[in-house]
Amino acid sequence: MSTQAPERSDLDVPVLRAVAAYGLAGSLVEMPPVPLARDSWRTLLAGARLQRMTGLLVQAIDDGALPATSAQVNEATDLHVGAMSTVLALERALVAVADVLYGHDVPFRVLKGAASSHLDYPDASLRSFQDIDLLVPGERTDDAVALLLDAGFERRYPPPRPDYDSRFGKAVTLVAGSGVEVDLHRTFALGPFGQRIRLADLWDSPPAVFSLAGVRLEALDTELRLLHAAYHSALGDYPPRLVPMRDLAQLALRADVDFSRIRSLAAAWQGEAVLAHAVHQAWLTLEIADLTSLSTWADGFRRGTRDERDLAVYLSDSASYAGKSYATVRAIPRMSDRLAYLRAMLMPSQAYLDDRRVGRFGRLRRGVATVFGRENAG
Amino acid sequence: VSPDLVRYHRDGGVLFRRVHDVVLLLGPADQQVFALSGAGPDLWELLAEPITVRDAVHRLADAYAVPADSIVSDVRRIFDELSQLRVLTRAEA
Numbered sequence: 001m002s003t004q005a006p007e008r009s010d011l012d013v014p015v016l017r018a019v020a021a022y023g024l025a026g027s028l029v030e031m032p033p034v035p036l037a038r039d040s041w042r043t044l045l046a047g048a049r050l051q052r053m054t055g056l057l058v059q060a061i062d063d064g065a066l067p068a069t070s071a072q073v074n075e076a077t078d079l080h081v082g083a084m085s086t087v088l089a090l091e092r093a094l095v096a097v098a099d100v101l102y103g104h105d106v107p108f109r110v111l112k113g114a115a116s117s118h119l120d121y122p123d124a125s126l127r128s129f130q131d132i133d134l135l136v137p138g139e140r141t142d143d144a145v146a147l148l149l150d151a152g153f154e155r156r157y158p159p160p161r162p163d164y165d166s167r168f169g170k171a172v173t174l175v176a177g178s179g180v181e182v183d184l185h186r187t188f189a190l191g192p193f194g195q196r197i198r199l200a201d202l203w204d205s206p207p208a209v210f211s212l213a214g215v216r217l218e219a220l221d222t223e224l225r226l227l228h229a230a231y232h233s234a235l236g237d238y239p240p241r242l243v244p245m246r247d248l249a250q251l252a253l254r255a256d257v258d259f260s261r262i263r264s265l266a267a268a269w270q271g272e273a274v275l276a277h278a279v280h281q282a283w284l285t286l287e288i289a290d291l292t293s294l295s296t297w298a299d300g301f302r303r304g305t306r307d308e309r310d311l312a313v314y315l316s317d318s319a320s321y322a323g324k325s326y327a328t329v330r331a332i333p334r335m336s337d338r339l340a341y342l343r344a345m346l347m348p349s350q351a352y353l354d355d356r357r358v359g360r361f362g363r364l365r366r367g368v369a370t371v372f373g374r375e376n377a378g
Numbered sequence: 379v380s381p382d383l384v385r386y387h388r389d390g391g392v393l394f395r396r397v398h399d400v401v402l403l404l405g406p407a408d409q410q411v412f413a414l415s416g417a418g419p420d421l422w423e424l425l426a427e428p429i430t431v432r433d434a435v436h437r438l439a440d441a442y443a444v445p446a447d448s449i450v451s452d453v454r455r456i457f458d459e460l461s462q463l464r465v466l467t468r469a470e471a
Contacts, residue, residue, distance in 0.1 A: 058398055077398045084395040085411040088404040091393050125395045213406065214390035 015040065015066075016047040017285055020242040022060045023122075024249055026290030031060065035067045045075060051242045052113065054080035055126035083128040090114065093180040094132050095215050100151050101134075106144050108218070109135040109207060111185060111228060112247075115219035118210040120250045127243075131181040133171075135220070138186045138199060141166045145184060148174050153182065158351040161344040167337065168328070168344065170194055188231040189274075192310045192331035196270045197231075223262045226251040230278035231271070235314045245282040252279065252294050259294045273307035277315075385428035385469040386457065392465040394422070405465045412463060414456075417442065417449075421456060428469035431457050 014029065015036065021027035036044060048057040058080045060066040061073055068076065094114055101108050109115075113129025121127050136144045142165060145155070153174035159165050165172050171185040187194045207218035208225070220228060229251060233244035251257060266275040279298035282288070288295070303311070313327040388394075391406030401414040401422045414422055417438055424434050435453045439446040460466045 062398065077400075081397050081400065081402065081413070084397050084402050088393045088395060088402060088411050089409075092404055095393075123396075125397055213393050 013043060013047060015044050016051070016053075016242065017287070019044070019048060019053055019057050019060055019066070020051065020246050021249075021286040021288070022056045022065065023126075024246075024286060024288060025253055026288045028287040028289050031066045033067065035069045035072060041072055041075075045079060048076075049079055049083070052083070052128040052130065053243060053246070054083045054128055055123070056246075059123075059126060080125075080128075084125055086130065087117075087128055089178070090129065090132055090180060091212050093176065093178070093182070094217070095213050097132065097134070097148065097151075097182060098215055098217060100147050101136075101144060104143065104147055106140050106147065107137060107203070108144070109202070110210075110217050110219045111135050112232070113243075115208070115210070115217075116225065116229075116247050116250070118212075119208055119219060120225065120247065120254075127247075131183060133183045133185060135185045135202060137203060138166045141169070141172065141184060141186055145172050145174065148182065148184075152176060156181075161340075163340070164344045167340065168195075168332075188228050189235040190328070191235070191313055192327050193231065193235055193269075193271050193274050193314075195328050195331035198268055201265055201268070222251060222254070222256070223258055223265065226257060226262055227265060227271075227275065230266075230275045233282065234274045234278035234311075238315055240281065242285070245278075245285055248278055248282045249286055249288060252282070252292060253288075253290065257294075259292070259297075262294065263297065272301060273303045273311055276301035276303075277311065383430050383432065385430050386425065386461070386466045387428040387469050388422070388425045389465050389467045396422075403463070403465050405463050407464065412465075417452075418456060421453065425460075425466065 015032055018029040018031050021029045022031075035041075044057070048054050054076065057066070058076050061068045061076055091114065094110070098108070111133035113127055114132055117124040117127035117129065134144075145165065149155070153176050156173040156175055159169065159172070165186070169186055170188075170190045171183045174182045174184065176182070187197050187199060189197075202220065202224060205221045205224065208221050210217055210219065219225065226248060229244050229248040233240055233248050236244060262275070263272070266272045276298040279294055280301075283295050283298070310327065310331075389406060393404040395402050396419060399415060399419060401419040403412045403414060403422075404410075405412075420438060420441060421434060424437055429437075431450075431454055434457075435446050435450045438453060439449055442449075457466065
């Protein structure tokens with residue numbers, strides 16, 4: 001398959017990739033044989049922090065796999081203590097948010113780091129995170145937002161239209177006075193691939209369960225967590241981040257994963273290109289030599305014309321919110337929903353415009369240009 | 379009952395992570411994270427199950443190959459501090 005590597009990112013720093021792959025069976029990425037020089041060490045430290053990988057860094061040093069001076073050991077440990085202190089505060093907030101949602105029978109699943117650290121890594125301290133991500137059914141999004149607003153959270157951005165969150169949104173971001181950020185997700189991704197996910201599939205299977213401070217919490221099951229990691233890795237950021245790749249590999253190398261179910265769900269969501277791209281890129285970046293049925297399938301996958309067109313919305317330096325938003329239109333099956341979505345994009349509420357300090361005309365012009373630009377290019 | 383014979387365990391509401399040779403603790407009602415270092419992380423491991431101060435002293439003395447008498451006051455103090463932080467709970471008899 002064709003995979004375009006990002007031009008310049010943490011993916012280009014071999015020792016950071018080695019840390020990202022540390023402990024993965026079958027990874028061939030090599031650690032440096034001697035402690036890093038000052039500048040390289042600074043790059044590694046900054047990258048490990050940004051990529052939520054201070055736990056893997058400290059583990060690699062502790063195990064003697066990554067040579068480090070005593071000063072470097074102290075710096076890495078201090079950084080990781082800070083990251084874990086943040087994680088504990090986030091987990092305390094998660095327990096409080098869970099209490100609010102449980103109290104009003106709003107179903108939710110814990111996503112990303114808060115779940116994968118406990119469910120997918122051998123030690124929860126290996127995976128840091130900076131916010132709390134929850135999946136909430138679209139039809140309960142407004143309820144969940146109202147409850148958290150009552151609990152003292154504030155919305156980071158107003159919605160473009162009153163019903164946008166529950167019908168079309170990827171996630172609503174809420175922030176507490178303490179700075180804790182909670183993302184209430186409806187689907188896995190912005191844009192056409194997120195729109196095509198059959199949301200009922202995310203709720204049909206029994207959840208994975210873990211507990212925090214004695215509180216029972218539910219997460220997506222193993223296969224859905226893998227698919228979420230794949231969508232996050234392939235579509236979340238450009239250049240892609242290392243930690244979702246590690247999350248993906250961490251799950252894909254498990255012996256108890258049902259690959260046929262994963263492929264079946266990806267096909268039903270018209271997201272096979274996303275899954276194949278994410279798996280291929282993770283194997284390439286983390287230099288995983290072991291072949292699994294999933295990695296073999298990903299290597300042999302051939303994208304169709306629509307796959308290429310839709311992936312292009314995400315996989316470039318110029319990938320934008322507006323571009324993904326307008327590409328979403330094609331993925332909305334019902335004409336009435338398409339019109340409602342377009343209306344939300346072209347004529348958003350005044351509060352939404354005020355928050356972004358743009359005028360309605362400016363947005364309309366940009367929106368039209370994006371629509372026509374895509375159509376002309378496609 | 380002698381205080382040394384009361385059994386304690388971790389409070390169910392405490393959040394914690396082990397980092398290198400430190401255990402970070404966030405109690406149920408705390409805003410601040412506390413760090414246990416030295417022999418503290420080993421004691422925290424023992425507190426996964428109900429244990430008395432006396433048994434904890436003997437287990438740590440064995441692990442560190444030191445006389446129990448030499449650490450009993452330190453261990454008792456850590457129990458007291460953890461209790462004040464409300465990260466320990468008295469086990470039911």
